[in-house]
Amino acid sequence: MFSYCADPDTLSGLTWLSCYLTTGKHMQFYLSFGTVLLLLAITAPSALLFGFFGAASARSRIWPVAWFGKGYIAIVRGVPDIAFFLFFVIALDQGFEWVRHQVLCPDWDQPIRQGNDFIVCAQAKLPRGNTAQWVHEVYGFFLAVLTFSIVFGAFAANVLFGAMRAVPHAQIETAEAYGMSRRQTFWRILVPQMWVYALPGLSNLWMVLVKATPLLFLLGIEDIVYWARSLGGTANPRFTEYPHGDWRMWYFLALLIFYLGFTRISEIYLERLMLKLTRGQATSGGEAQRKVTA
Amino acid sequence: MSCWQTVQDYGLRSLGIGERLLPREGFTLCEQVTLIGSGLLWNIYFGALALLAGFFLATALAVGKGAKNRAIRKSASWFIFVFRGSPLFIQFFFAYFAFLQLKSVSPAFDPFTSAWLGALIVLFFNTAAYSGEIFYGALRSIPKGDIEAADAYGFSGWPRFRRIVWPTMLRLAWPAYTNEAIFLFHATTLVFFSGFPAWQQRGDALYYANFFADKTFNPFVPYPILAGYFILLTLGIIAFFGLINRRLNRHLPQSARRGLKLRINIIR
Numbered sequence: 001m002f003s004y005c006a007d008p009d010t011l012s013g014l015t016w017l018s019c020y021l022t023t024g025k026h027m028q029f030y031l032s033f034g035t036v037l038l039l040l041a042i043t044a045p046s047a048l049l050f051g052f053f054g055a056a057s058a059r060s061r062i063w064p065v066a067w068f069g070k071g072y073i074a075i076v077r078g079v080p081d082i083a084f085f086l087f088f089v090i091a092l093d094q095g096f097e098w099v100r101h102q103v104l105c106p107d108w109d110q111p112i113r114q115g116n117d118f119i120v121c122a123q124a125k126l127p128r129g130n131t132a133q134w135v136h137e138v139y140g141f142f143l144a145v146l147t148f149s150i151v152f153g154a155f156a157a158n159v160l161f162g163a164m165r166a167v168p169h170a171q172i173e174t175a176e177a178y179g180m181s182r183r184q185t186f187w188r189i190l191v192p193q194m195w196v197y198a199l200p201g202l203s204n205l206w207m208v209l210v211k212a213t214p215l216l217f218l219l220g221i222e223d224i225v226y227w228a229r230s231l232g233g234t235a236n237p238r239f240t241e242y243p244h245g246d247w248r249m250w251y252f253l254a255l256l257i258f259y260l261g262f263t264r265i266s267e268i269y270l271e272r273l274m275l276k277l278t279r280g281q282a283t284s285g286g287e288a289q290r291k292v293t294a
Numbered sequence: 295m296s297c298w299q300t301v302q303d304y305g306l307r308s309l310g311i312g313e314r315l316l317p318r319e320g321f322t323l324c325e326q327v328t329l330i331g332s333g334l335l336w337n338i339y340f341g342a343l344a345l346l347a348g349f350f351l352a353t354a355l356a357v358g359k360g361a362k363n364r365a366i367r368k369s370a371s372w373f374i375f376v377f378r379g380s381p382l383f384i385q386f387f388f389a390y391f392a393f394l395q396l397k398s399v400s401p402a403f404d405p406f407t408s409a410w411l412g413a414l415i416v417l418f419f420n421t422a423a424y425s426g427e428i429f430y431g432a433l434r435s436i437p438k439g440d441i442e443a444a445d446a447y448g449f450s451g452w453p454r455f456r457r458i459v460w461p462t463m464l465r466l467a468w469p470a471y472t473n474e475a476i477f478l479f480h481a482t483t484l485v486f487f488s489g490f491p492a493w494q495q496r497g498d499a500l501y502y503a504n505f506f507a508d509k510t511f512n513p514f515v516p517y518p519i520l521a522g523y524f525i526l527l528t529l530g531i532i533a534f535f536g537l538i539n540r541r542l543n544r545h546l547p548q549s550a551r552r553g554l555k556l557r558i559n560i561i562r
């Protein structure tokens with residue numbers, strides 16, 4: 001990076017450190033923080049979308065749809081989320097390949113599961129064997145995002161389902177008295193009012209989502225945990241210009257501080273948002289604000 | 295090989311008792327159910343001990359966070375913030391590598407690098423921080439009248455805390471604390487995925503489920519088995535905590551008793 005880094009053996013102290021922390025590998029490490037932020041930016045809205053459909057279908061009058069919605073909400077209560085992460089990454093991949101296999105190779109007559117192998121025809125493989133490395137990485141990241149969205153969608157569905165029930169019943173009755181259909185009541189009365197009830201749950205969910213991002217490592221993505229492990233490990237002088245001992249502890253300390261800062265900043269912003277949204281509301285929070293100003 | 299034979303061979307495999315080698319091929323349903331169930335023993339071990347020890351530290355932290363002394367208040371708040379504000383996964387990694395460093399200083403830290411002690415300590419601190427925050431919230435919502443009545447009866451200091459404040463705090467915090475217990479048991483599945491080695495392949499339930507999914511390349515059998523075990527475990531926790539909840543609320547009139555209304559609030 002810097003011009004004086006040409007011969008690391010002659011350096012010492014802070015100059016050595018400044019060269020060490022700007023090697024190409026470290027740049028990739030810093031970029032992987034971007035991966036985490038990208039995951040959050042994509043997952044948060046898509047999980048909200050999954051959650052919205054989950055909550056809406058749990059309220060449905062058609063019982064198979066309602067059962068599906070309620071089952072989706074209930075299942076994550078009893079089972080560790082990490083199990084879901086490990087399950088969905090393989091299951092989604094195999095599911096996609098199976099569908100493509102059915103469509104692309106209709107005259108394939110052998111079973112797909114042969115002993116311990118999962119065999120689909122060559123055209124159905126995802127991603128195709130001859131594609132570039134970055135396609136594989138993007139596909140892996142896409143699977144991870146989908147997995148996160150499904151799992152956190154269930155949590156969000158739980159929050160939104162509760163929020164929909166918290167909207168005062170009189171509002172719904174009034175809408176019915178005005179002759180609104182069920183669909184109109186849902187979109188015009190229920191959905192606009194539920195957000196203030198959902199916000200505490202959703203902001204809690206955001207904190208949980210932030211703290212779940214290191215689990216990307218388990219899904220096989222080269223994220224910050226991956227880089228912290230590989231960069232921090234003992235560096236042998238034979239293979240690197242910057243030999244050092246086992247520094248993994250310090251790398252993970254840095255990650256710990258990163259997450260502490262991230263959650264603290266989120267907390268401050270969410271508090272502000274809550275203050276803004278409760279202003280003028282007929283809730284105890286809104287009442288407290290009124291008393292302060294009065 | 296009959297299923298009963300498999301249970302005898304692998305039922306306590308996660309503790310190192312029984313058959314040494316894990317099955318290599320032709321994985322039967324029985325083997326999967328047995329081994330995953332055997333791994334569940336570790337989850338129960340981590341969860342139960344961390345919860346039990348964490349309960350006492352959590353009470354201390356809650357009282358500390360509400361203390362008048364600034365030093366005590368600040369240190370309790372920081373402890374809670376550090377453990378609640380960072381992911382458990384990173385805490386495990388950090389603790390494991392920190393113990394590795396300490397091990398090179400003194401062999402006394404040798405057991406800390408294995409999961410049974412090192413991971414237990416992290417879980418203990420973690421659950422203490424989360425429950426401490428729950429208890430602190432409950433402490434602040436104890437009805438003013440209860441404290442005033444205690445004062446009027448001449449209670450003060452330790453007897454007042456022991457007989458009035460603490461039971462009321464537990465009663466108010468219990469539904470949230472039940473939730474915390476459920477998620478603590480779920481969090482124990484992270485242990486063997488976060489640095490701590492599964493020595494001689496003695497792992498927890500998720501470790502074995504992952505082992506089978508990798509070997510058979512079929513996630514649709516081991517993970518539902520794991521899910522079944524955990525749903526049973528969760529129901530067990532709810533039943534056990536429900537019993538305590540009934541005892542805590544036994545002085546209240548029947549209609550005023552609050553059932554355990556559970557909701558999702560925290561995972562790490």
